[in-house]
Amino acid sequence: MKNTRKAISLWNRGHWKDYVFSQGMLLIASLLLVFFISIGLGVGNILQRFLSSDLPEEQVRVTPLGVQAGFFQTERGGMEITADIMDSLAALPQVDRIDPQVYAHVPAYLRGLLGGRNYYTDITLEGVSHAFVPDSVLEHIDWNYTLSDSATKPLPIILSENLLILYNAGFAESNGLMGLTPEGVIGLEVQVNVGSSSIASLQAPPINLRAEIVGTSRNTALFALAVPIEFVEEINAIYLPDDRHTYSALMVTAHKAEDVPEIVRYAEEMGLSAETRRGIAQKAEILVGVVTAALGALAAAILFSSVASAIHTLVADLKNRSYALGVLVALGTKRERLVYIFAFQIFFMSLISTVSGGLLGCGLSYLVSTTLLNLLPVLKMAVSSLAVYPVGWLSTGLGLVLSVSTVSAWFFFRKILATPVTELLRR
């Protein structure tokens, strides 16, 4: 409407400082809300990245309790998955199939060229079946492999994506090696030595094999390279024929997804750990959810009180200047026009404060993200930014704040301006 800005400017001349505190609060609250949401979602992405899994809905990954670090912490001691346990699980009516995984109890190392430089690392091999290998990989690769194939084809390896992240962040950068992406490592040929490593060797002579990385997965054990299970069974039998046969993990496939909880319950009762797609996702969701919700609720509470404070300030100002309002009404200003002007003022001020606060919040989260990523390279390899800007949600939030403040202001101003003009003039 005509002259609204001029009217606001005249009405508030000499009074702007009255709004500094409430608008400052609104600005800071918007800043905090955007910052918490942005960083909270970013942290969520990181957790999702580390904790996510490609497990099908009807699969359960059953492992011994505790952290497994492959060869360096074998399954010996504590609860181990034996053939009896596997049979017991297989006997459950809900179970359709079990695909076991086996650690090679044999020391091994890997050698190759990375970016023209020699690369060496001790490794743990874990034997997995076809069921574990993504279909996209099986289309191109024959997953069957025994020592007799070593002359004709390379040993296929599936690499943990999380291991790649750790390599990039913790090792490559500090040693001046090139960073690796999942796409970049596929097709990479390396030499695998079985029977000895930098810290251990066995009596039987080591075997040198040509190997090729054929895929990456989020489901492999962090420190193990997944290779065909027949191969691992074979080298375990060659190097440690007297060892008790145990499994590193069982991929249990249920008949249907609804059967999964029963299998989980049974495995846990036996003292084993059971991971499901839902369980893994829940870990990330709960972690991020709790932190983001707590910080978001705090910021929302501040935002709510700031909006209330902003409205209260303007209402108090109008009450203190009722005589002037009375003059305006007496001189022929329609009450609705005054309500419109003052509601527009609160809308305008809130818009400036919340948008400025939002932009500052984005800037702050960007700054924090950049700083943290520079300080912690491991994060840098997992995500490109710690700050996430859900423009739709932020715009909706902004719209909500503005709607609430404007509508509440409208309501309060109408109430004040319903006072008879003669009474306003007397105040």
Added chain:
Amino acid sequence: MSKPLIDAQSINKTFDRLKVLDGTNFTLSEGEFVAITGKSGVGKSTLLGVLGALDPAFTGKLILNGVNAAEATSVQLAELRREFMGFIFQDFHLLPNLSAFDNVLLPAVFCGTDTKSVRNDAAAIISRLGLRNDNTPTRFLSRGERQRVASARALVNNPRVLMADEPTASLDEESEENLFDLLDSIRKEKGFAIIAVLHSKKILSRADRILTLREGILHEKHA
């Protein structure tokens, strides 16, 4: 004979059980200067509030510029106040942080009318009333100057009726005379009528009619 600008018949107004206006009759013709007097608390300001369409809570018949005020909507009453009348309040009711010019312009700005022409009128009336058209906030002006700013604000819309509630209260005699000299000369030019609540005998002598409010009824005595 032309229709009166204001025609009030049998106006009653009570506050709780207190009857302030008791069948009051009043008419105002074009260009007329009517002074209202009476003791403090007798209801002069109340009467002005009713006649000025500020207080719709009354009974009786009130015709303002041909409009029946008792049946008019709040928007129509606002329009009457804006275009038909001008008000000078006892305490001026200026916005102290605004200059004289902005105070005069304020009603037009808030009413959303085109301020271009009002700006010229505001500058003219400010100059006519001997005020400085600068940015000095009115809180720094003398009482007499503020009175003139309030008068300028009331006159800027070229009203047909100027309502003034003790406009010269607490002004010295000279300032009082000066203000009414100015108002008289402008009234002669523009032809507006005045209803003013007054006490000063000198100023009362300028009025065409003097009405005394007593026990809720206006009693006329010729000047």
